[in-house]
Amino acid sequence: MSAISDITARAPLVDPFQRAITYLRVSVTDRCDFRCVYCMSEHMNFLPKKELLTLEELDRVSTAFVERGVRKLRITGGEPLVRRNIMSFFEAMSRHLESGALEELTVTTNGSQLQRFAKGLHAAGVRRINVSIDTLDHDKFKAITRWGSLDKVLAGLDAAQQAGLKVKINTVALKGVNEDELESMLRWAHGRGMDMTIIETMPMGEIEEDRTDQYLPLSLVRARLAQALTLEDIPYKTGGPARYVEVKETGGRLGFITPMTHNFCESCNRVRLTCTGTLYMCLGQDDAADLREAVRASEGNELLHQRIAEAIARKPKGHDFVIDRRSKKPSVGRHMSLTGG
Numbered sequence: 001m002s003a004i005s006d007i008t009a010r011a012p013l014v015d016p017f018q019r020a021i022t023y024l025r026v027s028v029t030d031r032c033d034f035r036c037v038y039c040m041s042e043h044m045n046f047l048p049k050k051e052l053l054t055l056e057e058l059d060r061v062s063t064a065f066v067e068r069g070v071r072k073l074r075i076t077g078g079e080p081l082v083r084r085n086i087m088s089f090f091e092a093m094s095r096h097l098e099s100g101a102l103e104e105l106t107v108t109t110n111g112s113q114l115q116r117f118a119k120g121l122h123a124a125g126v127r128r129i130n131v132s133i134d135t136l137d138h139d140k141f142k143a144i145t146r147w148g149s150l151d152k153v154l155a156g157l158d159a160a161q162q163a164g165l166k167v168k169i170n171t172v173a174l175k176g177v178n179e180d181e182l183e184s185m186l187r188w189a190h191g192r193g194m195d196m197t198i199i200e201t202m203p204m205g206e207i208e209e210d211r212t213d214q215y216l217p218l219s220l221v222r223a224r225l226a227q228a229l230t231l232e233d234i235p236y237k238t239g240g241p242a243r244y245v246e247v248k249e250t251g252g253r254l255g256f257i258t259p260m261t262h263n264f265c266e267s268c269n270r271v272r273l274t275c276t277g278t279l280y281m282c283l284g285q286d287d288a289a290d291l292r293e294a295v296r297a298s299e300g301n302e303l304l305h306q307r308i309a310e311a312i313a314r315k316p317k318g319h320d321f322v323i324d325r326r327s328k329k330p331s332v333g334r335h336m337s338l339t340g341g
């Protein structure tokens with residue numbers, strides 16, 4: 001590659017709509033120790049190991065993005081903390097925090113492994129984590145996650161807070177399942193010093209259930225919460241798509257992520273890397289770039305940087321999720337567990 005094209009290929013990442021790409025979400029595995037009904041089918045076919053990027057390859061790709069201006073790295077999955085040796089990846093990424101290149105290293109987890117890993121995460125420089133919990137009712141928790149244990153997750157939360165990690169709770173709003181619990185969950189989260197974000201279900205991947213049965217618009221959730229609590233819009237941002245309110249009665253923050261009822265694409269600053277090295281420029285679109293091939297083609301990173309630049313030049317303006325009552329087909333064929341929620 002010539003010197004000039006090399007410089008172009010390593011320039012900060014800006015997409016065709018002048019959005020700077022500063023946030024990379026990395027799904028380090030498609031596997032999970034839960035089988036949440038809205039996320040996975042009970043009998044998922046997982047990827048063979050050779051298709052996965054090794055931890056060293058994940059390091060190469062993530063580092064390439066950090067060199068190009070990514071300031072926030074979120075590790076997700078599947079369940080990221082079930083990937084073998086995953087702490088060595090967090091430890092490796094912590095060098096970018098130490099150098100100042102990276103502002104934040106964080107993780108989204110179901111909490112099942114936090115008793116084991118909370119201290120290690122903190123030692124690697126992680127300061128905030130997202131823990132996904134959809135209910136505090138033991139039976140419902142079993143029903144939603146199929147395989148999960150609420151007690152284990154709650155013990156994980158204790159461990160995380162003891163280790164000094166700031167926790168945000170992510171809850172998917174599920175019609176007829178947890179809608180009656182959202183207010184009490186919010187009070188519980190805020191009572192423990194944790195922010196909470198409520199998420200609309202997105203039509204991703206084939207599952208056993210009918211998505212139109214699960215979908216609960218957050219406009220309705222918000223209106224209901226507002227009958228019991230004072231919600232004040234605030235400009236707080238975490239780099240994600242959530243819109244926040246402050247709950248006057250609790251002093252805590254509540255975020256709403258509304259891919260279905262509100263399009264938040266105009267400020268999108270992120271791209272997503274799957275565990276196989278596929279880069280998705282939009283959660284809700286199928287276009288992708290194969291970075292694994294670029295990584296495996298040579299030991300140097302020139303081709304990788306070139307592929308990244310080409311991919312960002314194709315980042316679409318936005319997504320168009322529809323939960324279609326007639327076709328019942330998901331808008332996007334892949335599951336969230338592959339792209340990384």
Ligand code: SAM
Pocket residue numbers: 032038039076077078079080108109110111130131132170171172199200201202203204336337340341
């Ligand atoms: N295992 C980790 C966890 O539980 O947080 C990380 C991966 S999980 C796919 C990330 C988030 O995506 C979770 O909060 C999960 O509830 C959410 N999620 C999964 N499928 C979804 C869907 N179809 N619509 C909305 N949220 C979904």
